[in-house]
Amino acid sequence: MKKANRPSVPLLALTVVGLLAGACGSEDIFPSFDELELLRELHTLTRRPPVDSTNRFADDARAAELGLALFNDKKLSGCGTVACASCHGGDGKTVDTAKAEGCDGHLTGRNPPSTLNADYNRWFMWDGRADRLWNQAILPMTNPFEMNSNATIVRARLTEAYESSYKDIFGKTPDETVDGDEVLANVGKLMQAYERKINRTSAPFDEDVRRFIAAVDVSQAQVEADPAFLGLKTYFRKGQCAVCHKGATMSDNLFHNIGVKDTSESAAGQYVAVQPMLDWQFNAAGRFSDNKTGLDATRLAAVQADLATKRVEMEGAYRTPTLRNIALTGPYMHTGELATLAEVIDFYDKGGEPAGMFTGTKTATIVELKLTTKEKQALIHLLETMTGAPQ
Template identity: 55%
Template sequence: MSRHPLRTWTLAGALVGALGLSCTPEEPFPNLDELELLQSLHTPTHAPPKDPTNKYGDNPAAAALGLKLFKDPGLSSCGNISCQSCHDGEGRTVDTPKATGCGDQLTGRNPPSVINSGYSTWFMWDGRADRLWNQALLPLLSPVEMASSPAILRARLDAAYKEDYRALFGKAPLDETDDNQLLANFGKVIAAYERTLNRTEAPFDQDVIRFLAAVDAGKAEDDPAYLGLKTFVRKGQCSACHKGPMLSDDQFHNIGVKDLSDNHRGVAAAATPMLDWPFNSAGPYSDAPSGTESARLQRLSNDLKEKAAELEGAYKTPTLRNIELTAPYMHTGELKTLEDVIELYNKGGEPAGNYAGHVSETIKKLDLSDEEKKALVKLLKSMTGAAK
């Protein structure tokens, strides 16, 4: 007799959970959708996916030459700036908001890490490169970074790496008279090196696996990762964008980061030049058979027309792996700590008027408790893996 009320309650609760109905605070975490999402967060045990646009991408000789070029300041017109100048240290970035290039000029944005860059498909905060190899041409030629030119590149390759280059490309650098081909070859060996810079496993992965086992055993709430994961997935909605094994959807969103620079429109300004760029993945310097790489670019082109408002002031969702090593944060590098990042999300981004466009509809005031904020910071810190 006395059991009936309890049974009815349990059944109703189970139905609410199973049907994914209202998200009342009482609903047990995780519900079925949330469970599926949690299961997607496992570390990739595989190497970065093959890049069909770069036939040297997994070539060890190309990676070895790429490493030498990555560290060579002789490729810059000023003679003292290499890729490594701004992508150094454990986090493979700098610890200041901006980095310094040729002639002490400051970059417009914060350098992201190059660790795990082989797992992305868009590059730069605003997506103005669509492959790792074509990204490398931008800092080489940028007047504030390496300020180089095809002529400087050709002379340096010929002086210092002639035989390495010839072994890969079948001719000496001086005999490569097509500037664009020379640049593409440079990018492809750099990318082959960057594709080896992987650091994917972290304590976070073990926590998720253990938590999923606790869910199975009906003991989710007893697990030490419970509050952090619940806040990340449910109240904070972080996993709406930071999802999958790399904790990124590889898409562009406006989350309300203060930016009043001339260059603050993000992907809305960068996409059209990229779509017209001869070095993009559908262009003549791509190794993919013609036509096979155009679908992704076509989608972005459609989004530019159909979702223009959403792309205004939108930036790429960065991976959160190794996030503790890459402060300061955001494309502006304005936020010094992970605590500052949580405060920005907690207030639903900066007020409109501080950046181009409007915040994504997922970004709302969160009203996180101190305990929830601390649990989120702890979770973010657990996403940093051991050095290999």
């Protein structure tokens, strides 16, 4: 990686942690050497999500085509009126309401995230209760509040409308797939093959970051005159956003309790979601996985260990969502309680909700920020530039 040639910056750069914790005052030159390295990581999302060896059809074109048809098929649902696409538009747009409507007028418990770029995630759902994108799809299919379906309904629909393409891929007909759980796993694998193809990996933001980094090599004056200067500086320093929203996906793929108001039964988030996921027959180490002993299975064992020792970190914690394409997914947070990006910034500015309005303990990073109006506007603008055009 190219080293910054910045004579005016002390090369003994502060550590990122120290810096983000406020160890360095605003008079220090932005970006520091370490911040520059983090900036370089922000704008380099690969065009294809990482390989998933637990689904051997993940990158199969026939599977993606059938997955697309199934994603839009309301007849997979128990009520006949709800498809995946009812809550997740194929163009990445989600419903504009906090909760979405499933079968028989039921409302979902949480706000639907976008399926765009979904397979860049390491864990799925707000609380991480699915570990692979194909097994994630089984949850809404069988959830009584969402598609209220089961293997019998799904198998019958496959036989009725997709028998030959299903057989082409799996080597047997839906009826010959006698194990109902295998039918569900197979449909999940088709859904993943489709979802892996709907990505938006570049946005005006990426151009801005590239230009900003180029300015670093010219002069500090050029850096400070750059239109993205205040937004990026606030994102890294006063806002502390880059502590969690970092890397090319703008997520650390970890879970944090940031103090979002939630008094529902499932408010404990990751802490109650993990054990069922570890015990689940559909997980990466389970009987439907096409790579039961690979890296994904190893990671499950690591999570099992965390569960025993990290209760405080996991209770009320939710996955750091990507900020890419954020304009498409409002309202925000797992509850969908914040309507606009301006409300999100106000939420962070006040340091989240006070104790008692959510389960568990807020992470230490979330504190009152005292942002100025200009800093807030710059952050909102920065977030707005993170949405790309379809590719």
